[in-house]
Amino acid sequence: MDTIKKRQNAGVRKPDIVRNFYQVILEEGIEGASIGKVAKRMGIHPSLIIHYFQNKENLIVALVDYIIRRAGEIYRELIVQSGDPGTRLRSLVAIFFSEAWYGMSDLGGDFAILSLSGREPRVDARLREMYALLKQLIVGELEKIFKEGGITVRDPKRAAEIIISMYEGYRHFKHFYIEEGDAEKFREDMIASAMAALTNN
Amino acid sequence: MDTIKKRQNAGVRKPDIVRNFYQVILEEGIEGASIGKVAKRMGIHPSLIIHYFQNKENLIVALVDYIIRRAGEIYRELIVQSGDPGTRLRSLVAIFFSEAWYGMSDLGGDFAILSLSGREPRVDARLREMYALLKQLIVGELEKIFKEGGITVRDPKRAAEIIISMYEGYRHFKHFYIEEGDAEKFREDMIASAMAALTNN
DNA sequence: ATTTATTAACTGAACATTCATTTAATTAAA
DNA sequence: TTTAATTAAATGAATGTTCAGTTAATAAAT
Incomplete structure (x- = not known):
């Protein structure tokens, strides 16, 4: 069954956030990409992104790494x-x-x-x-x-x-x-x- | 004398806004460039920028033109x-x-x-x-x-x-x-x- | 094998700030 | 006196981030 797995571990969730962040950038540009939009698109809470990356800058660096x-x-x-x-x-x-x-x-x-x-x-x-x-x-x-x-x-x-x-x-x-x-x-x-x-x- | 002229006409003010907008982009990136910052840097009110360019998108296009x-x-x-x-x-x-x-x-x-x-x-x-x-x-x-x-x-x-x-x-x-x-x-x-x-x- | 303790994933609400924009009023120049 | 330049005040939405709490998974102890 492919019901939406609720709780993912960091190894899955973190790269997933990065990928979605990239997608938002492609759609709305770097100036239109916000943590809130990434969270909404994933159906998670914005603060979960902060939990993993502390701040937006780190998320950007993680994206570049990816x-x-x-x-x-x-x-x-x-x-x-x-x-x-x-x-x-x-x-x-x-x-x-x-x-x-x-x-x-x-x-x-x-x-x-x-x-x-x-x-x-x-x-x-x-x-x-x-x-x-x-x-x-x-x-x-x-x-x-x-x-x-x-x-x-x-x-x-x-x-x-x-x-x-x-x-x-x-x-x-x-x-x-x-x-x-x-x-x-x-x-x-x-x-x-x-x-x-x-x-x- | 080079005292700061208060009231400028559109022919001077508009390109001046565009130039300052570009400067803000260079310093803070497109994602950090806002109408408010441009206005503050020029010592004018943000709504004056809106008055001349209607919205941010037009300002961006004007910058590209410039x-x-x-x-x-x-x-x-x-x-x-x-x-x-x-x-x-x-x-x-x-x-x-x-x-x-x-x-x-x-x-x-x-x-x-x-x-x-x-x-x-x-x-x-x-x-x-x-x-x-x-x-x-x-x-x-x-x-x-x-x-x-x-x-x-x-x-x-x-x-x-x-x-x-x-x-x-x-x-x-x-x-x-x-x-x-x-x-x-x-x-x-x-x-x-x-x-x-x-x-x- | 079941309870217990510990860690990790995640949410909720509130934060102050900034955002672009609107509408109305005011000031100065023509 | 008409017109253009400019500000004031206010808008609601969105921003990134904090903090305190909740729920689930994992490991240890019984």
């Missing part, structure tokens, strides 16, 4: 998939411009969190950790590829940083200046440009 | 400066990775507004307009350059879009994964990568 942890998992999944031998470099680059990568998170949520990073040091620190992890993963892949194939690269770390800059710009901003019908062609052109930028570096 | 209009002015200024004959393409690209361009607006403010665009159609529309203008400016410059020099480019519009994606990614995200000491070298490498991506396209 998102970043999830992102880290997807990083590993997607990057590992690029294991075919021949054109490995291209397929690695292609990942970052793929639908799977693009749809990894909600852009509105991304911007909401990014807007916090300037004022909340804990958010900034976590974002840096996330990018450090990602960079490290890319560097690892690049080194593997370059060791096998004849391609040489001056600095894989720098190459990784360029890839990240390119795909972040693509991912977060293309929507503002690329029309629907041109999306797929632009994607291919961006991959080509990234390749040109990398092999030239 | 920011975008200012950005448009800076676009023209900076791009026109690239008027030396020889290496015009490179100097054009360099503009987008320059300090002047980078410091054009506050990143925290950028993200705050970008986070609105998903839920507020008027904000989204204005951002699209802004990028359309920018794209047009770049295309115009590229065509001039290509007509003179021997360089050929398949599609200047696409070239402009790639430049925008690259510099937006650089501008908004580099801070998370580039260390202070490496900033200038990274800037040069990004310019080189952009050039490689463009001339290859």
